[in-house]
Amino acid sequence: MIAKTLAAAAFALVVGLSVPAAAQTAAAPQDTLVMQLKDGNVTIRLRPDLAPRHAERLTTLAGEGFYDGIVFHRVIDGFMAQTGDPTGTGRGGSNLPNLPAEFSDVPFTRGVVGMARSADPNSANSQFFIMFDDAPSLNGQYTVVGEVVDGMDAVDAIKKGDRRANGVVDDPDRIISLRPAAGGQ
Numbered sequence: 001m002i003a004k005t006l007a008a009a010a011f012a013l014v015v016g017l018s019v020p021a022a023a024q025t026a027a028a029p030q031d032t033l034v035m036q037l038k039d040g041n042v043t044i045r046l047r048p049d050l051a052p053r054h055a056e057r058l059t060t061l062a063g064e065g066f067y068d069g070i071v072f073h074r075v076i077d078g079f080m081a082q083t084g085d086p087t088g089t090g091r092g093g094s095n096l097p098n099l100p101a102e103f104s105d106v107p108f109t110r111g112v113v114g115m116a117r118s119a120d121p122n123s124a125n126s127q128f129f130i131m132f133d134d135a136p137s138l139n140g141q142y143t144v145v146g147e148v149v150d151g152m153d154a155v156d157a158i159k160k161g162d163r164r165a166n167g168v169v170d171d172p173d174r175i176i177s178l179r180p181a182a183g184g185q
Contacts, residue, residue, distance in 0.1 A: 031055065032181035033062050033146075037158065038173060042130075042151035043181075044113055047144060051102035054115050054124060054145040059180055061094055061126055067178035076167035077160040079135060082116055083175060084127035090116075093125030101143055108138040111148040111155075130155050 035042040048055040061067060067083070073090050074082040085092040101121040108114060108131055116127035124143060132155070148155060161167035 029181045030059070033058065033178055034181050035067075035151075035178045036176040037151075037154045038176065039157040040151055040154035042154050043149050044146050045149045046113075046146040047106070050104045050106060051115070051143045051145045053099050054102055054143050057094075057096065057099060057126070058128065058145060060096075062178045063180050065177075065179075066094060066126065067175050069174055069176075071172040071174050072158050072169060073172060074129075074167040075158055075161045075169050075172070076132075076163060078133050079167075080114075080129040080131050081155060081158045082127060082129040082167070084116065086126075088172070090127070093127065096125065098123045098125050099143075103140050103142075104144055105140070106144040108135045108142070108144070110134060111152055112144055113146040113148065114138065115143040115145050117142065132156065 031046045031048055033044040033046065035044060046055040046058060066086070070083055070086060071088045072081045072083045073085055073088050082090070086094075098120075099115070099122070101117075101124070103121075106112070110131055110133050112131045114129050114131070115124035116129055117124040121141075128145065130148060159169055159171070159173045161169035161172075
């Protein structure tokens with residue numbers, strides 16, 4: 001009996017070590033968004049413990065259907081995919097006021113969701129980006145609002161932009177829908 005218990009504990013430890021730390025904790029439904037893309041669904045665990053105002057903003061806008069049909073206007077292979085601008089230009093946002101920065105010590109690694117902003121750190125509104133790879137240069141400079149816990153393969157399939165044009169995408173992919181998970185708002 002003790003051998004079985006030890007074996008189960010060892011298995012759980014090995015499995016736990018193979019999953020990124022950020023994804024090991026299950027998110028409450030109100031802290032989870034499901035984004036439908038052409039290549040599948042993406043589950044995003046929001047981090048209100050790090051960025052409560054930003055997490056609330058994404059949940060509110062997603063609940064209103066704000067993101068449905070919005071393009072990934074800036075996509076740089078090996079870096080990130082940015083969306084959330086209703087104009088598709090990278091200069092737009094929602095009708096809600098901009099948010100003050102909520103920086104943390106959580107690093108920008110593959111799958112992290114960050115809030116886009118202008119040169120003013122307190123200008124995030126509706127635009128967000130998903131990291132394809134690690135980008136330490138963003139650490140402490142942008143607000144981490146969540147991470148992808150399932151569906152990175154669909155994120156990886158988003159049409160990439162022209163690196164010479166700062167990732168601008170011709171005929172870009174769109175978010176089909178982005179909604180709070182069942183039981184959320």
